[in-house]
Amino acid sequence: MQCLRCQGLLIAVQMRDMGQPPVSGWRCLLCGATTDPGIEANRASHDQPIRNRARVPGTPTAKPGISRVR
Numbered sequence: 001m002q003c004l005r006c007q008g009l010l011i012a013v014q015m016r017d018m019g020q021p022p023v024s025g026w027r028c029l030l031c032g033a034t035t036d037p038g039i040e041a042n043r044a045s046h047d048q049p050i051r052n053r054a055r056v057p058g059t060p061t062a063k064p065g066i067s068r069v070r
């Protein structure tokens with residue numbers, strides 16, 4: 001199985017959370033990304049993130065006065 005982020009090798013792991021029973025999941029050996037069936041179900045129920053949020057030239061910038069870039 002391959003990592004969705006970096007295509008690295010995923011290994012089976014037991015993930016533990018306080019007060020919760022251990023859950024079988026996957027961890028990437030290269031980038032450390034972890035996933036489990038619950039995470040996959042949540043991911044599948046949402047739209048893909050919008051990758052290109054670049055401003056179109058000529059359109060107004062975000063609200064003036066809150067920019068910290070000088």
Ligand SMILES: [Zn+2]
Binds near residue numbers: 003006007008
């Ligand atoms: Zn990875």
